[in-house]
Amino acid sequence: MQARMRALSRGGGAAVVAAALLVPLGATATAAAAEGTTTVITDFEGGAPSGFFSYGSAGFGVVDVAAGTADAKPGQEGPTKVLSYGWDVTAGGSFGGVGETFTATRDVSAYDGVTFWMNGSGNGTALQFELFDGGANPDVSERFDTTIVDDVAGWRQVTLPWSAFQRATDFQPDGAPNDGFGKAAVWGYALPAVNGANTVRIDDIAVYSGIEVPPAVSFASSTASLIEGDTGSIEVRLDRALETPVTVALEATDGTAAAGDDYVDPSTTIEFAAGQTSRTVDLETVADDVEEANETLVLTLADAAGATVGSPSSMTVTIIDDDGEVVGPPSGRTLVVDDHEAPLVRGDAGGVPVGWFNAEDPNSSVAFERTDAAPAPVPGAPAGNHVLQADYRVTSFGVVVRNFTNEAADAWTTQDWSTYEGIGFWMYGNGSGTDLFLDLLDNRNPGSTVDDAERFVVSFKDDWRGWKFLTFDFADFSRKNIGNNAPNDGLTLTEMHGYAFGSLRTAAPQTFRFDDVLLYGEAEPPALSVGFDRAGYEVTEGDTATGVIRLNRVADEDVTVSWESLAIEARTATEDLSATADRDFTPGSGTVTIPAGERQVAIELPTLQDGKHEVDETFVVRLSDPVGAEFGFVRTATVSIQDDDEIDPTLVDDFETTPWLFDTTGKSVLTTREIEAGSGAGYPGQDSYEYVADFAHKGPATLSRDFAGGQDWSDADGLSFWVNGTGKQTKVTVGLKDDPAPDGGPDTWELAWSDEFDGPAGAPANPENWTYETGGWGWGNDELQYYTDSTDNAALDGNGNLVITAREIDPATTDLECWYGPCEYTSARLITEQKQEFQYGRIESRVKVPEGSGIWPAVWSLGTDFREVGWPQTGEIDVMEFVGRLPNEIFGTIHGPGYSGGQSYGGIYDFGAPVPGDWHEFAVEWTPEEIVWSVDGIVYHQADPADVAPNEWVFDHPFSLLTNVAIGGNFGGALGDDLEFPQSLTVDYVRVYQAPDTAERFTADVTVRGTGWQQVTVPFDAFKREKKQPAGAPNDGLTLTDVQGYSLTFGGSGQVSVDRVTVE
Incomplete structure (x- = not known):
C-alpha cells in the first residue's frame, strides 16, 4: 500500500481527490440494526485470523478483556478477546493500518453495511474502513472506503451503511477494476490510519441487514492444492452460528484426476451442529511413480438443509505431481x-x-x-x-x-x-x-x-x-x-x-x-540512449546547478548531444512559477561529448541572485541532436531555483507583477516597467532589476488597492512609498480603509464581483480576471491532459458562457510534452491568482458538466499563499467536483493539513439521475465559523473547525478561484468506452457575494516636490477621519488592526512612478 499523500492536487488522495466522508463517533456512527441479520466476519476469539496483516507505522495484538472491568464492552457477560490496533502517522509521508484478506471472496450484497465495536480514546484522530471489492484477487481488488473520527472515549458500535463508502482515491492497486461497488465478491477489509497517533480496540467486525438474510454455507476457499500422496483438510463454513443444525452434501467430480487412481472420493454429507460454523473433510490423494502433468478435481456443495449454498460453492483441487526429474540450472551462459x-x-x-x-x-x-x-x-x-x-x-x-x-x-x-x-x-x-x-x-x-x-x-x-x-x-x-x-x-x-x-x-x-x-541467458544489450540522470534539479538562488547528461551504459564510441537551458511558461513538473532568463538564471547552450568508455558528462547551469523574496521558480534544460545514441527516458529536466531571501514583513506592494489587484479612477493609465540595477533610473539603493508602477493621469486620479483580507498594521508608525515625480509640486492624498463593521452574515451579503462571460464567440476569458495555466506535468494527480492557453480549449461562446473543452489530439503530430510522453489530450485550467482574491463570502457558479468516465471538471479555490506554503497547508475549497464515472453525484470538499487527498473532509450530493446535460447552480457560503455547500439551493454538506480537529483549520485567509476540466488522474479514474471527445464544461457565471464595504475612511495629504526618486512617509497620526463614510462604518478611530486597503490620489496632470509601498 502506498503512502497516502498528494502533491498539489485537484481534489479528491491521495492522492486528487475524492471526498471521503468523516463519520464522528458521537454523531452518525452509533448503533447497529437491532433487528434483521448481523453476520460476524471477525470476532478475534481465536486470535488474529490467518489473513490478518499490518503495514507501515501500525501494529496490532489480540488482548483478553474480562467482564466487569473498565475495558469491558457494554453488556459483556464473560471473557472475550478484542483487537488492539495502534498507529503513529504523525511524521510527514508516514502511513499505516491493519486489515484482513479472505481466502475466498464473500458475497455481502444482501446486507446493508458494516458494523463493528470500537473502543476509542476520543483524541480526534481518524481512521478509515476500507473494503476490497472485485478483481481477480485481493492484490488487484478495487478499494472503497469511508473515514471515521475517534471523537468519543470508550466503546461505541460503529455502523457504516454502503452509502457511506466511496471509491478510494488515495490508493488503488495497479490492475484494479473501476466498475463500482459490487459487494458480491469482497476479498477483505483494512483499517488505514488517517492522521495522528492513537490506539483503539476493535471487535466483532460484521455485516448487517435490516431484514432477515438466509444463512449460507460455502467453501473457505475456491482453490486448493495437494502434493501427490498427501491428505489435506477441506474447510466448509457456515456464515453464522445458528440454533439449529445445518447439513450440506459435498460431492467430488473428476477433472483430469480420477477417483480411485489419483484420490479417494471424499463425497459425504457434512453436518453443522447448533453453534458450529466450521467443518473439515479430509481429501486423500494417491501417490504413484509416474511422471505426469498436475491433475485436478472439483468439489461441489449442494442440497443444503437449514441454509442456502453460498459462494464459493465449488472448489478446484490441484494434485501436484512430484515424480519428475529434478532439473538444475540452465545450460549455457x-x-x-x-x-x-x-x-x-x-x-x-x-x-x-x-x-x-x-x-x-x-x-x-x-x-x-x-x-x-x-x-x-x-x-x-x-x-x-x-x-x-x-x-x-x-x-x-x-x-x-x-x-x-x-x-x-x-x-x-x-x-x-x-x-x-x-x-x-x-x-x-x-x-x-x-x-x-x-x-x-x-x-x-x-x-x-x-x-x-x-x-x-x-x-x-x-x-x-x-x-x-x-x-x-x-x-x-x-x-x-x-x-x-x-x-x-x-x-x-x-x-x-x-x-x-x-x-x-x-x-x-x-x-x-x-x-x-x-x-x-544472453540478452541483447539495451539500445544506447542518452538523457539526464534525473527529471529535476534543485539549486539555491545564486548558485550554479550541475546537470548530468548520462548514457544508459558505457559506449564503444563517442556520443555527442546538444543542450539548451531556457525559460518556458508551461508547468513541466512542479507548481513553481517560471523563471526569467537573465533575471533568475543565465541561459546557456552547447554540445557535449561523452567519450568512449565513459558514461556521463556534467554541464553548468548558473542562476542569479536578485535579493528579493519570491516563490521558487523553474527553468528547463533540453537535449537535442544526439549522435551515436538515441534519446533516453529523461530528455528534458527542470531546474527549480530555491529562493533564499528573507521575507520583508514591512512590504505591502512592490509592483513586481502586473498590477491587476489595483483599481484606478479618473483619466488614468496604470502600467509597469522594468528598471535595470545601476542604470541611474532606479530609486536610491536599488541593487537588482526592479519593476515600478507608472501612473499617467489627466487631472486628479486615484490608484487604490483593496485587500481580500484585513492586514494588521498596528505595530507600525506610518505608510511609506517611493515616488518619482513630474518636477511639479504635486499634492498626494493617501487614503486608508480601516476596521469594517462586523460581518452580518449571508443574509446581508451583496454582489462583490462576478464574471458573466459576456463577449464575442471565440474570445478568451477576461484577462483582468483569469490566467490560463499551462503544462502537462500531471498536476499532482497523474492527469493526462496538457493545459493550454488556446481558445480551442477555453473561450467564450457568444451566449454569455465560458466553455472549457477537453480534446483528444494525435501524439504522433503534437509538440506538446506530458509527463508520460507526447501528449494525447488538451484542456484548460483558469485561475484568478493575483487578479481576483476573496476571503469569506458566497462563491456561486452555474455550470453544465461534461460526461464520460475519466472526465473531471471542477470549480474550486486555493489559498493565495499556496506557492509559499504548499498544498495542503494553503487550504482548498472545492465548490463543485464531478467525475464522469459517477454520473449521478457531485462532490463538495475541503483539503488542509491532515485532511487532504483521500482523507479530505467532504460531502456528496446524489441527484438520482445523471448530472450532465442540465444546468445546476453550485455554491459555498464561507464564514470564519463554517463552510456550507449547496446545489440548486439544497444544502448538502457543511464543515467547521471541529470537524477537522485536532488538525489546523486553514480557511481564514484570502483564496483565488479556479475552474478546469481534467482527464483521468487519481480521482478522475480510467478513461471509459463511454468517453467521447470533445467534452466541455460550460460555465454561465462565477459570482462572489460578500459583506458590504463598511470600512472607516481616513486620509492624509502630502506634497511631492521636484524630480527624481524620493521616499515619502506619512505618519499614521497624520490621518484624519473623512466626513463622507459608507453606511454602517464604525467611528472608533484609526485602529490599524484590520486595514482593508489604501489609495494614492495624485493632483494635477502628468506621470508619476511608484514603488515599494511599506509600513514603517
Missing part, C-alpha cells in the same frame, strides 16, 4: 551472484543496511543464517556446501534482503545484469502452499543516500517438496510500488542494488532454503 559459501556480511552505508538483513512488519518475525545442514544436499553440490536458510513467521510482510556491498560493508554497490535474460536459484520446498516473492532492487535516484531503489517483483508458490531450481525471465517481473519515491524508468538492470526473498503471509512458521542465485 550463467553467472553466479551468490553461492553462500562466504559468510553473510552485514553492514551499514550511511544508515542504509547493506549485505544481508531482514525486514518485517511489527507482528512478524524473520531470521536467516548460512548453514551446511540442509535437509538434503543440493543436487550436484559438493560435500560441505552451504545454503541460505530463512525462517518466516509472517502476518503482513517479511523479507530477507541482499543489498550488494563492498568488502568493508560500508557502501551500497551495484551490478550490471543488463546482458542476461533472467535470474534463477535453488530452493528447498516444503509443500506448504505459501505464496512467496522475489524482489529485484534496481536503480536509485542519482545522489540518493536513502533506500529509494525501484522494486520489481515476481511471485511463486511453495507447492513442491525437496530441491527445485526456479528460473524467472526478467520480462516476467512487474514494478512494485512501496512508496519510497523510487525512479520510474523501467527495469533497466544496469545498476542492480540487490534482491530479496519474501512472503506476505505464512499460515504457519516456515523454513526455506535457497542456494546458487545466478543469472542466465
Whole structure:
C-alpha cells in the first residue's frame, strides 16, 4: 500500500481527490440494526485470523478483556478477546493500518453495511474502513472506503451503511477494476490510519441487514492444492452460528484426476451442529511413480438443509505431481551472484543496511543464517556446501534482503545484469502452499543516500517438496510500488542494488532454503540512449546547478548531444512559477561529448541572485541532436531555483507583477516597467532589476488597492512609498480603509464581483480576471491532459458562457510534452491568482458538466499563499467536483493539513439521475465559523473547525478561484468506452457575494516636490477621519488592526512612478 499523500492536487488522495466522508463517533456512527441479520466476519476469539496483516507505522495484538472491568464492552457477560490496533502517522509521508484478506471472496450484497465495536480514546484522530471489492484477487481488488473520527472515549458500535463508502482515491492497486461497488465478491477489509497517533480496540467486525438474510454455507476457499500422496483438510463454513443444525452434501467430480487412481472420493454429507460454523473433510490423494502433468478435481456443495449454498460453492483441487526429474540450472551462459559459501556480511552505508538483513512488519518475525545442514544436499553440490536458510513467521510482510556491498560493508554497490535474460536459484520446498516473492532492487535516484531503489517483483508458490531450481525471465517481473519515491524508468538492470526473498503471509512458521542465485541467458544489450540522470534539479538562488547528461551504459564510441537551458511558461513538473532568463538564471547552450568508455558528462547551469523574496521558480534544460545514441527516458529536466531571501514583513506592494489587484479612477493609465540595477533610473539603493508602477493621469486620479483580507498594521508608525515625480509640486492624498463593521452574515451579503462571460464567440476569458495555466506535468494527480492557453480549449461562446473543452489530439503530430510522453489530450485550467482574491463570502457558479468516465471538471479555490506554503497547508475549497464515472453525484470538499487527498473532509450530493446535460447552480457560503455547500439551493454538506480537529483549520485567509476540466488522474479514474471527445464544461457565471464595504475612511495629504526618486512617509497620526463614510462604518478611530486597503490620489496632470509601498 502506498503512502497516502498528494502533491498539489485537484481534489479528491491521495492522492486528487475524492471526498471521503468523516463519520464522528458521537454523531452518525452509533448503533447497529437491532433487528434483521448481523453476520460476524471477525470476532478475534481465536486470535488474529490467518489473513490478518499490518503495514507501515501500525501494529496490532489480540488482548483478553474480562467482564466487569473498565475495558469491558457494554453488556459483556464473560471473557472475550478484542483487537488492539495502534498507529503513529504523525511524521510527514508516514502511513499505516491493519486489515484482513479472505481466502475466498464473500458475497455481502444482501446486507446493508458494516458494523463493528470500537473502543476509542476520543483524541480526534481518524481512521478509515476500507473494503476490497472485485478483481481477480485481493492484490488487484478495487478499494472503497469511508473515514471515521475517534471523537468519543470508550466503546461505541460503529455502523457504516454502503452509502457511506466511496471509491478510494488515495490508493488503488495497479490492475484494479473501476466498475463500482459490487459487494458480491469482497476479498477483505483494512483499517488505514488517517492522521495522528492513537490506539483503539476493535471487535466483532460484521455485516448487517435490516431484514432477515438466509444463512449460507460455502467453501473457505475456491482453490486448493495437494502434493501427490498427501491428505489435506477441506474447510466448509457456515456464515453464522445458528440454533439449529445445518447439513450440506459435498460431492467430488473428476477433472483430469480420477477417483480411485489419483484420490479417494471424499463425497459425504457434512453436518453443522447448533453453534458450529466450521467443518473439515479430509481429501486423500494417491501417490504413484509416474511422471505426469498436475491433475485436478472439483468439489461441489449442494442440497443444503437449514441454509442456502453460498459462494464459493465449488472448489478446484490441484494434485501436484512430484515424480519428475529434478532439473538444475540452465545450460549455457550463467553467472553466479551468490553461492553462500562466504559468510553473510552485514553492514551499514550511511544508515542504509547493506549485505544481508531482514525486514518485517511489527507482528512478524524473520531470521536467516548460512548453514551446511540442509535437509538434503543440493543436487550436484559438493560435500560441505552451504545454503541460505530463512525462517518466516509472517502476518503482513517479511523479507530477507541482499543489498550488494563492498568488502568493508560500508557502501551500497551495484551490478550490471543488463546482458542476461533472467535470474534463477535453488530452493528447498516444503509443500506448504505459501505464496512467496522475489524482489529485484534496481536503480536509485542519482545522489540518493536513502533506500529509494525501484522494486520489481515476481511471485511463486511453495507447492513442491525437496530441491527445485526456479528460473524467472526478467520480462516476467512487474514494478512494485512501496512508496519510497523510487525512479520510474523501467527495469533497466544496469545498476542492480540487490534482491530479496519474501512472503506476505505464512499460515504457519516456515523454513526455506535457497542456494546458487545466478543469472542466465544472453540478452541483447539495451539500445544506447542518452538523457539526464534525473527529471529535476534543485539549486539555491545564486548558485550554479550541475546537470548530468548520462548514457544508459558505457559506449564503444563517442556520443555527442546538444543542450539548451531556457525559460518556458508551461508547468513541466512542479507548481513553481517560471523563471526569467537573465533575471533568475543565465541561459546557456552547447554540445557535449561523452567519450568512449565513459558514461556521463556534467554541464553548468548558473542562476542569479536578485535579493528579493519570491516563490521558487523553474527553468528547463533540453537535449537535442544526439549522435551515436538515441534519446533516453529523461530528455528534458527542470531546474527549480530555491529562493533564499528573507521575507520583508514591512512590504505591502512592490509592483513586481502586473498590477491587476489595483483599481484606478479618473483619466488614468496604470502600467509597469522594468528598471535595470545601476542604470541611474532606479530609486536610491536599488541593487537588482526592479519593476515600478507608472501612473499617467489627466487631472486628479486615484490608484487604490483593496485587500481580500484585513492586514494588521498596528505595530507600525506610518505608510511609506517611493515616488518619482513630474518636477511639479504635486499634492498626494493617501487614503486608508480601516476596521469594517462586523460581518452580518449571508443574509446581508451583496454582489462583490462576478464574471458573466459576456463577449464575442471565440474570445478568451477576461484577462483582468483569469490566467490560463499551462503544462502537462500531471498536476499532482497523474492527469493526462496538457493545459493550454488556446481558445480551442477555453473561450467564450457568444451566449454569455465560458466553455472549457477537453480534446483528444494525435501524439504522433503534437509538440506538446506530458509527463508520460507526447501528449494525447488538451484542456484548460483558469485561475484568478493575483487578479481576483476573496476571503469569506458566497462563491456561486452555474455550470453544465461534461460526461464520460475519466472526465473531471471542477470549480474550486486555493489559498493565495499556496506557492509559499504548499498544498495542503494553503487550504482548498472545492465548490463543485464531478467525475464522469459517477454520473449521478457531485462532490463538495475541503483539503488542509491532515485532511487532504483521500482523507479530505467532504460531502456528496446524489441527484438520482445523471448530472450532465442540465444546468445546476453550485455554491459555498464561507464564514470564519463554517463552510456550507449547496446545489440548486439544497444544502448538502457543511464543515467547521471541529470537524477537522485536532488538525489546523486553514480557511481564514484570502483564496483565488479556479475552474478546469481534467482527464483521468487519481480521482478522475480510467478513461471509459463511454468517453467521447470533445467534452466541455460550460460555465454561465462565477459570482462572489460578500459583506458590504463598511470600512472607516481616513486620509492624509502630502506634497511631492521636484524630480527624481524620493521616499515619502506619512505618519499614521497624520490621518484624519473623512466626513463622507459608507453606511454602517464604525467611528472608533484609526485602529490599524484590520486595514482593508489604501489609495494614492495624485493632483494635477502628468506621470508619476511608484514603488515599494511599506509600513514603517
